[in-house]
Amino acid sequence: MDSLIAPLLNGTADGALLLIAALGLALTFGQMGVINMAHGEFLLAGALTGYVIQQAISSTNGSILVALPVAFVVAGLLGVALEATVIRWMYDRPLDTLLATVGVAMILRQVVLDTFPSQGVGVVTPDWLDHQLDVFGYEWPLRQLFTIVLAAACLTALAALLKFTAFGRQIRATVQNRALAETLGVSTRQVDRITFFVGSGLAGVAGVAISLIAATDSTLGTKYIVSAFLVVVAGGLGQLKGTIIAAWVVGVSTAFFTQWTTGSIAQVIVFVLVVIFLQVRPQGLFTVRTRGLA
Amino acid sequence: MFNSRNRTLSVTAAALATGLLLSSCGGATTKDAAPSAAPKSCVDTSGDTIKLGFLNSLTGGMAISEKTVSKTLHMAADEINASGGILGKKIVPIQEDGATDWPTFAEKEEKLLTKDCVAATFGGWTSSSRKAVKPVVEKYNGLFFYPVQYEGLESSKNIYYTGATTNQQIIPAMDFLKKQGVKTLFLAGSDYVFPRTANAIIKLYAKQLGIKIVGEEYVPLDKADWTTQVAKIVKAKPDFIFNTINGSSNVGFIKAYYDAGLSPKTTPIISVSIAEEEAPAMGHDVSGNYASWNYFQSLKTPTNPKFIADWKKYPGSSGVTSDPMEAAYDSLYLYKALVEKAGSFDVDKINAAAKANKITFNAPEGMITLDGDNHHIYKPGHIGRINKDNQFDIVWSSPEFIKPDPYLEGYDWFPAATRDALVKAAG
Numbered sequence: 215m216d217s218l219i220a221p222l223l224n225g226t227a228d229g230a231l232l233l234i235a236a237l238g239l240a241l242t243f244g245q246m247g248v249i250n251m252a253h254g255e256f257l258l259a260g261a262l263t264g265y266v267i268q269q270a271i272s273s274t275n276g277s278i279l280v281a282l283p284v285a286f287v288v289a290g291l292l293g294v295a296l297e298a299t300v301i302r303w304m305y306d307r308p309l310d311t312l313l314a315t316v317g318v319a320m321i322l323r324q325v326v327l328d329t330f331p332s333q334g335v336g337v338v339t340p341d342w343l344d345h346q347l348d349v350f351g352y353e354w355p356l357r358q359l360f361t362i363v364l365a366a367a368c369l370t371a372l373a374a375l376l377k378f379t380a381f382g383r384q385i386r387a388t389v390q391n392r393a394l395a396e397t398l399g400v401s402t403r404q405v406d407r408i409t410f411f412v413g414s415g416l417a418g419v420a421g422v423a424i425s426l427i428a429a430t431d432s433t434l435g436t437k438y439i440v441s442a443f444l445v446v447v448a449g450g451l452g453q454l455k456g457t458i459i460a461a462w463v464v465g466v467s468t469a470f471f472t473q474w475t476t477g478s479i480a481q482v483i484v485f486v487l488v489v490i491f492l493q494v495r496p497q498g499l500f501t502v503r504t505r506g507l508a
Numbered sequence: 509m510f511n512s513r514n515r516t517l518s519v520t521a522a523a524l525a526t527g528l529l530l531s532s533c534g535g536a537t538t539k540d541a542a543p544s545a546a547p548k549s550c551v552d553t554s555g556d557t558i559k560l561g562f563l564n565s566l567t568g569g570m571a572i573s574e575k576t577v578s579k580t581l582h583m584a585a586d587e588i589n590a591s592g593g594i595l596g597k598k599i600v601p602i603q604e605d606g607a608t609d610w611p612t613f614a615e616k617e618e619k620l621l622t623k624d625c626v627a628a629t630f631g632g633w634t635s636s637s638r639k640a641v642k643p644v645v646e647k648y649n650g651l652f653f654y655p656v657q658y659e660g661l662e663s664s665k666n667i668y669y670t671g672a673t674t675n676q677q678i679i680p681a682m683d684f685l686k687k688q689g690v691k692t693l694f695l696a697g698s699d700y701v702f703p704r705t706a707n708a709i710i711k712l713y714a715k716q717l718g719i720k721i722v723g724e725e726y727v728p729l730d731k732a733d734w735t736t737q738v739a740k741i742v743k744a745k746p747d748f749i750f751n752t753i754n755g756s757s758n759v760g761f762i763k764a765y766y767d768a769g770l771s772p773k774t775t776p777i778i779s780v781s782i783a784e785e786e787a788p789a790m791g792h793d794v795s796g797n798y799a800s801w802n803y804f805q806s807l808k809t810p811t812n813p814k815f816i817a818d819w820k821k822y823p824g825s826s827g828v829t830s831d832p833m834e835a836a837y838d839s840l841y842l843y844k845a846l847v848e849k850a851g852s853f854d855v856d857k858i859n860a861a862a863k864a865n866k867i868t869f870n871a872p873e874g875m876i877t878l879d880g881d882n883h884h885i886y887k888p889g890h891i892g893r894i895n896k897d898n899q900f901d902i903v904w905s906s907p908e909f910i911k912p913d914p915y916l917e918g919y920d921w922f923p924a925a926t927r928d929a930l931v932k933a934a935g
Contacts, residue, residue, distance in 0.1 A: 220736065220739040221736055221739075224733075224735040224736050224739065225736070227735070228733055228735070231733075323567075324567055327567070327571050327572070327575075331789070331826060332571070332572050332573070332575050332576055332785070332826060333572055333573070333755075333756070333785040333786055333788075333789045333826070334572060334756050334759070334789045335789055336759070336788055336789040336790055336791040336792070337791050338791050338792065339763065339766075339767070339791060339792065344766065344767070346767075346768070346769045352739070353742065353768060353769055355735065355764075355767035355768060357767055358735065358767075424732065425791075426763065426791075427732060427733055427735075427760055427763050427764065427767075428732030428733065428759055428760045428763070429732070429756035429757065429758070429759035429760060429789070430759070430789075430791075431572050431756050431789075432569070432571070432572065433569045433572075433730075433756065434732075436569070436730065437730050437731065437732050438732075469736045472736045472737065473736060473740070476699075476725065476726050477699065477725065477726055477727040477728055477731060477736075477737060478699040478726055478727070478728045481728055481731060
């Protein structure tokens, strides 16, 4: 029984983590067409923020709750800085944003290497997450449930922002028709900046969550950026529900293949399946339906 | 317009993702340099200095580990210079960055040997970096000193191996487990050459010792989450876990291990890559688990206290000493001993001196001897148990310094056919 339950639960948690990492990309890449390869380093910035706060308040139990909002702001500000200094000159030139942000990512990684201990830093899991839940006989790590709850919270907040606020309407208007939005009085520059702030901030939140399961060193971002991009592309650009489903499918199927084969083979199988899927459906799971923009 | 741009973006991103995935698989094999007559060495020994090349990844993923090795080499060079140099010549280090990229290692090695005309080179960490350097250093008849424990099954007249080979780290660990009465063992490793080769050897030796292997799992180096694999370990209920996971990938494993309710009390781990520097970065108190190395900071040798004190004072030092950095430190002193015995910086004369003499160095790990036939070192095997201070209490030591046997020729449970297959697979 737990040969089914373990990969299902763990895969869902993995997918949830991937989702938080991909949400920011879904915003900046999916909505704005900017390929931000430094997104992984924003995850890293979030994880390191979690570490610094843990050191500063020296309470491992409370620090994560402080770290989540602070990491959001820190990574968000990094995103705004990147937008203001590099990306704003390159809207509509996705390949240039790709190259420029790869460069920025390298610089950020080196800064981390030079600033933090060479072996990486240990972010300690709080005691209250260090338990297991008995799910039909499988001892499920509580931290996994925490990840899922966190993803749900991020998603709800983002969906509410896009759907129910004036600012959300402005983002959607800018994405659908920038020129028209401008004539209607939307400050699209302002919208770009804030979208970047929110998207990058979500990376910071994901970074805190990842620091609870992985090494917090300069390579943390690179471990997630490929999968996160794949999830956004497979989900369909500009579609949150596509991103959600794709993240879940990638997470769970990786876990199942890992159960049946090995971790490496599982990863290859999933990537091959996604590539085949994109051959059949280049637009991903869902596509934006807009009028008169084709 | 929006839709067509979307499609371009999707294709670009998919291509990009695939490319990154492939490149992250790493280990691109370097083509062997075409065999040719060794070019005449351009090493200049006329002045009162001698140039040595240090080749370490100062950037990229491996910088985490290799920067420490680089600093240790510089510390050894400073010490040797302060005491008069090698054959009266002061060392001038030329530092190059391998950038965690194996073709770069090959290029920089070539540059160091042919443009900078260094007398010898020191560095490398991953087996891929060593394999990339090997054909170059052989082509130009140079010297390369490699400081990290590795999977063995290799020898070269142009490389000196100052870290452990498998019979000095893996086999002592297995002997220790046998002594502990371990009946079942689970193998967990990163997915690359060292863990796979090490596990092939472990499985053969386990059969000999009567230890049952109840599972074997590998995780790609670029993957963080171990939860699903650890669930398999929980199910298999092994007495012990043999861990051949690489450096920082251990963090994900250790976190998943405690997450799943495992602990050193019930299922201890023995590692071959967690040392004094890694233990505090695991994000969990790992005390009670074990590691097998040839050097620990806690070793009580006559030379170790001074080594530790000097390192703590050295600019940019992390404050703790560890096995690979100690092996790097030894490598420069062994080179000095070799040159002085040969009376020359000439590579062939050095190799001849290594063969003809017992080259020794009073290292922090003890009085080590160079095996002139295979260019490895006689080393003591130690098992340490991690304590609350992230230091290691030594719980077992090999009765004597172990003769290096990179091809495991002295072990009759290791079939020649397996050796040939593994050597071939390692390229």
